[in-house]
Amino acid sequence: MQAETKDHAELAAIFNKDEARVDWHDETLWWVRQKRDKAVHVLPEWETLRETASQIKNNVLSNLSEYLQQFEANAQANGIIIHWAADAAAHNAIVLELLLAKGIRKLVKSKSMLTEECHLNEHLESNGIEVIDSDLGERIVQLAKEPPSHIVLPCIHKKKEEIGDLFHTHLGTPKGNADPQFLTETARQHLREIFLTRRAALTGVNFAVAQTGEFVVCTNEGNADMGAHLADIHIASMGIEKIIPERKHLGVFLRLLTRSATGQPITTYSSHFAKPRQGKEIHIIIVDNGRTIQLGREDFRNSLKCIRCGACMNTCPVYRRSGGHSYHTAIAGPIGSILAPNLDMEKYADLPFASTLCGSCTNVCPVKIDIHQQLYKWRQVIVKNGYAPAAKKAAMQLMSHTLSSPAAYHTAGKAGRWALKYIPFAVNNKFNTWYRQRDMPEPPKQSFGEWYHKNRKKK
Amino acid sequence: MTVGLFIPCYVDQFYPGAAIATLELLEKLGVNVVYPENQTCCGQPMANSGFEHLADGCNKLFLKNFAGFDYVVAPSGSCVLHIREHLHSDDKPNLATELSQKVYELSEFLTDVLKITSLPSKFPHKVGMHQSCHGQRGLHLSQMTELVAPDFSKPGRLLQMVEGIEIIPLSRKDECCGFGGTFCVTEEAVSVKMGKDRIEDHLQHDAEYITGVDMSCLMHMEGILKRQGSKVKVLHLAEILNGK
Numbered sequence: 001m002q003a004e005t006k007d008h009a010e011l012a013a014i015f016n017k018d019e020a021r022v023d024w025h026d027e028t029l030w031w032v033r034q035k036r037d038k039a040v041h042v043l044p045e046w047e048t049l050r051e052t053a054s055q056i057k058n059n060v061l062s063n064l065s066e067y068l069q070q071f072e073a074n075a076q077a078n079g080i081i082i083h084w085a086a087d088a089a090a091h092n093a094i095v096l097e098l099l100l101a102k103g104i105r106k107l108v109k110s111k112s113m114l115t116e117e118c119h120l121n122e123h124l125e126s127n128g129i130e131v132i133d134s135d136l137g138e139r140i141v142q143l144a145k146e147p148p149s150h151i152v153l154p155c156i157h158k159k160k161e162e163i164g165d166l167f168h169t170h171l172g173t174p175k176g177n178a179d180p181q182f183l184t185e186t187a188r189q190h191l192r193e194i195f196l197t198r199r200a201a202l203t204g205v206n207f208a209v210a211q212t213g214e215f216v217v218c219t220n221e222g223n224a225d226m227g228a229h230l231a232d233i234h235i236a237s238m239g240i241e242k243i244i245p246e247r248k249h250l251g252v253f254l255r256l257l258t259r260s261a262t263g264q265p266i267t268t269y270s271s272h273f274a275k276p277r278q279g280k281e282i283h284i285i286i287v288d289n290g291r292t293i294q295l296g297r298e299d300f301r302n303s304l305k306c307i308r309c310g311a312c313m314n315t316c317p318v319y320r321r322s323g324g325h326s327y328h329t330a331i332a333g334p335i336g337s338i339l340a341p342n343l344d345m346e347k348y349a350d351l352p353f354a355s356t357l358c359g360s361c362t363n364v365c366p367v368k369i370d371i372h373q374q375l376y377k378w379r380q381v382i383v384k385n386g387y388a389p390a391a392k393k394a395a396m397q398l399m400s401h402t403l404s405s406p407a408a409y410h411t412a413g414k415a416g417r418w419a420l421k422y423i424p425f426a427v428n429n430k431f432n433t434w435y436r437q438r439d440m441p442e443p444p445k446q447s448f449g450e451w452y453h454k455n456r457k458k459k
Numbered sequence: 460m461t462v463g464l465f466i467p468c469y470v471d472q473f474y475p476g477a478a479i480a481t482l483e484l485l486e487k488l489g490v491n492v493v494y495p496e497n498q499t500c501c502g503q504p505m506a507n508s509g510f511e512h513l514a515d516g517c518n519k520l521f522l523k524n525f526a527g528f529d530y531v532v533a534p535s536g537s538c539v540l541h542i543r544e545h546l547h548s549d550d551k552p553n554l555a556t557e558l559s560q561k562v563y564e565l566s567e568f569l570t571d572v573l574k575i576t577s578l579p580s581k582f583p584h585k586v587g588m589h590q591s592c593h594g595q596r597g598l599h600l601s602q603m604t605e606l607v608a609p610d611f612s613k614p615g616r617l618l619q620m621v622e623g624i625e626i627i628p629l630s631r632k633d634e635c636c637g638f639g640g641t642f643c644v645t646e647e648a649v650s651v652k653m654g655k656d657r658i659e660d661h662l663q664h665d666a667e668y669i670t671g672v673d674m675s676c677l678m679h680m681e682g683i684l685k686r687q688g689s690k691v692k693v694l695h696l697a698e699i700l701n702g703k
Contacts, residue, residue: 013648022652030631037604046607315605317635321652354646356639356653357507359596363605379509388509392645396510403468403504404516406497413472433644437651438682441473448471448478452494 007350012322026320028156033314035263036364043259053252054368057305060243061295067210067243068286074213075284078275085287088118094285095120095202095235096127102233104129104200110217110224111135112204113151113308114237114287116330117343120202132194134223136187143170149324151331152261152310157323191223201227205238205284206270206307207253211246214274215284218257218267225271233281236273240291241304253307256366260309294342299377303338305367312361312371318354327351334361338374341382349387352378410449417443461491463528465521465562467538467674468500470695474674477695481534481565484701488573492532495524503541507640511545518547518555526554530572531562534697536594536672537640539564543598564598565697566614566672576620582702583623587666588615589657589680590633591673600672604633614672614696621699627664634660638679654683662691669693 006014016022040046060067072082085091091114099107107124109115109131121131121142133142137154141147143166148154155163164178173186203224208215215236217224228234244253258264276282295301313319313333324332329340329348334355340348352375361371382388388396402408419426420443428435446454462485466478485492501521502514521542525531533539542562548555569575594600594614601612618626637643637653644650658680661669669684669691671677677693684691 009646009648012646016648016652019652026656041607043607317637317653318646318649321649321656353509353642356592356635356637356642356650358592358635358639360592360603360605360633360635363596363603376507379507380511383509384512392508393510396505396508396513400505400510400513400516403500403502404520406499406520409468409499413468417472433647434682436647437686438654438679439685441678441681444473444475446475448466448475449494449496451475451479452482453496456494457496 008354011326015323029314029320039259039263070210078213080282083285091118091287092123106130108198108227109202195226199232201231202235220268222269236284260311260366311364315360315364334371349382460529463525463531464494465533467535480697480701498524501538501541532568534565536564540593540597570613578620580702581622584667585625586668587661589671591676594672636676638676
């Protein structure tokens with residue numbers, strides 16, 4: 001990759017310098033994966049639920065404009081104000097305008113990966129608006145001035161001691177105190193003060209129901225409710241793909257979401273917002289930001305089914321050992337690796353290659369996105385569009401040439417085995433990435449082909 | 460029934476023992492096996508790296524070598540999966556599709572086509588079985604821990620037929636070893652870490668051998684085992700099933 005930013009392999013290599021930390025990261029996420037397994041294996045209808053959800057989403061993606069308009073009309077009838085944003089810039093501008101119009105300088109925000117995707121915080125802060133993330137994990141990474149490393153567990157890369165240090169610096173807790181109970185209580189008091197004094201709240205949208213014009217926000221901490229209920233103005237940011245047709249479909253998705261995400265039967269709070277209370281306002285910003293382009297890419301449109309549970313990250317053996325930040329995009333892991341190239345193919349050309357194509361992501365996906373198949377397909381698209389490194393291209397051409405000709409293949413095989421045996425230093429050196437931490441296979445006296453020719457053909 | 464024996468390039472060059480065991484095992488079970496000598500590779504190294512368009516030469520060779528057989532059998536889940544999903548021909552699309560469906564991984568061929576119920580083999584050792592991802596999740600050779608469905612394992616069942624073998628349990632039954640084709644060099648750090656962790660699981664459960672249906676995963680793990688100075692050996696499933 002010629003880009004200035006480091007690619008996944010380089011960033012993952014940096015993360016892997018601290019092996020004990022990698023082990024801890026891996027085990028923490030594997031523990032979540034196991035919780036998920038326990039929670040889904042008690043439901044005999046689990047695979048049926050997944051298939052149902054996938055089919056509902058097929059319907060949504062095939063009739064997206066219709067459902068969005070239906071949602072808009074019903075929400076408006078409920079007294080909600082609808083805004084449409086073609087891209088991140090438009091979304092950010094709308095939020096800023098809404099706040100400035102009311103002279104609001106401080107915003108309390110609950111979890112929304114869409115605003116991360118749009119870099120809303122940076123935009124608001126550069127315009128003099130203070131943004132406080134109210135999800136505990138998000139607040140922690142915000143204090144650390146880092147992006148979330150996981151869509152459901154934003155600070156999963158941080159140890160409790162590091163959180164203790166952050167709280168000591170920013171919230172005045174005693175130095176060295178890393179007791180989770182104590183830190184959580186501190187955050188609770190700190191956030192309560194913010195909830196009580198802020199006039200505007202922004203939330204994400206987990207599900208928007210076309211039939212009723214209402215939307216549902218799922219949190220475990222109740223922070224979305226605290227923000228939204230106490231504020232004069234509630235802004236909800238949603239991607240166009242968050243639509244579900246009818247209220248009855250919620251049952252399918254709410255059962256799938258947290259079992260997949262954390263192994264809980266359901267989120268602690270699944271809050272329905274249908275209409276503003278008297279004197280208050282609810283605004284919904286419906287955002288495209290590249291989604292219609294992805295919808296038009298037949299091989300990749302299924303990625304828009306994603307309900308952001310993060311199960312693919314928890315199960316991904318690569319994600320667990322490379323950390324979310326190595327994906328250098330708002331949504332990390334396998335799902336991020338098929339969403340990001342749609343936003344910027346050159347910048348994220350490395351991500352579809354950050355996978356062994358083991359397929360575990362596809363198996364855990366509650367809406368049956370063929371993630372690993374899409375990773376494979378993105379690789380083809382990225383190479384065709386010219387974003388493969390030159391050295392890789394040359395190596396592949398040479399390999400293709402050799403493997404297309406039995407004579408060239410036999411000669412190369414013989415030469416390779418001879419080199420390994422008689423001049424091992426030519427192979428076992430620092431330029432051989434395989435050899436750095438692994439021994440080369442021992443070269444056999446003869447290939448199978450040679451053995452077969454001698455022992456079977458001559459019989 | 461005549462079976463074409465497909466030996467993947469790296470098995471041919473580095474692990475002829477696995478190929479010989481495959482051939483002998485099939486013959487022992489009464490199958491007429493032919494090895495077309497002009498074969499090379501399935502084309503997966505290019506395709507998985509995003510260069511599917513450079514796999515044309517391999518596709519052509521594969522069709523030329525194997526079109527005439529009743530079945531094609533290979534000791535590799537990964538290469539078989541690649542052929543099943545991606546074998547392609549502009550001139551003879553139907554022939555390519557037909558052939559791609561006749562290609563079997565060894566353990567699935569023994570289980571689904573030959574339907575064998577016993578084996579004359581013996582291997583009195585503690586063995587850890589590595590479920591290679593392409594075999595397991597791609598070809599569905601065994602049930603996957605992510606899905607809510609009854610448990611089964613084709614290679615596992617075959618190993619159970621071997622006299623004296625003790626198959627050790629693993630803490631993470633079907634975690635990827637990190638080989639991943641060119642991933643093993645392009646993402647060296649993560650690949651090696653995955654391999655080390657995979658091996659550790661086997662070692663902690665006292666494996667003397669690690670086996671599997673994919674020599675590529677085993678080659679990666681063997682490289683790490685050797686570097687660590689471990690005495691634990693890797694063996695392709697065919698070598699154990701063919702053990703005397």
